[in-house]
Amino acid sequence: MKNLVFIALVLIPVFYGGESLHALVLKDIEIGGDIKKTKDETVLNIIQYEIGNEIGSSDLPLIEQRLIKSGIFINEETRIDLIEEEDQAVLVLTLADKFSFVPIPIVKGGEETKAGLFLMDNNLFGTADTLFLGGIFGKDDILFMSNYTNTLVNGSNMDLGAGFFYIKEESEISDASGDRLAERDQESISAQVFSTWHLGQWNLTPTFSLGSVEYDSYDHLTTYSSKFAFNYNNLFWGSFFPEGLNWDGEYSATLYSDEFGLKQESKAKLSWDKNLTDRLHMTLGGRGMWFDGDEILSSQVVSSILPASVYADVNMEASATLNIALMDFSWGFISLPLAFHVGYFDGISGSNELYYGPSAELNLNLKKIAMPAISLKYGWNMETTTPVIQANVGF
Secondary structure (H helix, E strand, O other): OOOHHHHHHHHHHOOOOOOOOOOEEEEEEEEEEEOOOOOOHHHHHHHHOOOOOEEEHHHHHHHHHHHHOOOOEEEHOOOOEEEEEOOOEEEEEOOOOEEHHHHHHHEOOOOEEEEEEEEEEEOOOOOOOOEEEEEEEEEOOEEEEEEEOOOOHHHHOOEEEEEEEEEEEEEEEOOOOOOOOEEEEEEEEEEEEEEEOOOOOHHHHEEEEEEEEEOOOOOOOEEEEEEEEEEEEEEOOOOOEEEEEEEEEEEEEEEEOOOOOOEEEEEEEEEEEOOOOOEEEEEEEEEEEEEOOOOHOOOOOOOOOOOOOOOEEEEEEEEEEEEEEEEEEOEEEEEEEEEOOOOEEEOOOOEEEEEEEEEEEEEEEOOEOOOOEEEEEEEEOOOOOOOEEEEEEEE
């Protein structure tokens, strides 16, 4: 037994690949590169390391992923180096800011043409804070929204945010084929306050909506709502696409001042991502939604092969996607996700309705702008033999 203990003690340093048995003490952090907007304090908040902490070369991938996941630095120009000086070390960060201010014009066709403009900045004051402001306007419909999130307040791992929304619209509820079943008119004004915690050691980000108040002038309803959501994300960015597990969950409760009473809603989404080659990526995913309340207030079913006017009390869907990086440029790359979806919903838009079919999407992913992809999507519901066309810009 003593011999086994001795052998283990000898082999442990070998299996650790030459890592020092004592950790290095972080002596200094140097931040350089093309950093014109982001503040040094913001970088330190993101990496969650400070002078005096213990550090080793095995910590560098974690620091790099935290910087990339912040979304405000150019991935290809992010470099992390550790200079060792006896039992101390200097951490050298070479970074380049993404262009964060993006105007997004919107034009939407259909029975009524709508147009609008949104302004988005994911690094407004150089603190990774986010501003989203703008609206869409039509003959009878108006959507105006503003949302601001102050990220990592005062060096903590907490975000604080607030939002204001005004909506006036005539919307419809349809079945899976897009045939109109009912209309729902709305004119409401609402405000909300929320907070998010970044628990990096567990890859977990819980969000609490501290309160939301909405008044609907059509129905003279006042609603009070609260929400809890979380995101587990261990995605690792090393190529065109990330690898790993991403899990979202949400529960919300809304209290109405009239006969609608209490509305409850739960949502969950889980996806697993894997790079098959440098340019070929696979995603297996599933999501679900449960709603409890008056049927006319049911939740929208979000699917690539269903119209946006489908609402239900219950929805489940699974999908498999192959994503191909087609063309790569210095400013971005074009990708083609090909997917197959299977799901069902039950509620005002149909009773235990099964749907299934393929979708194809063309994405323009921007490398140097802090904004999600621009995409065009085509879906086909094989159960109802109806197509769905969607376009998304920036959100």
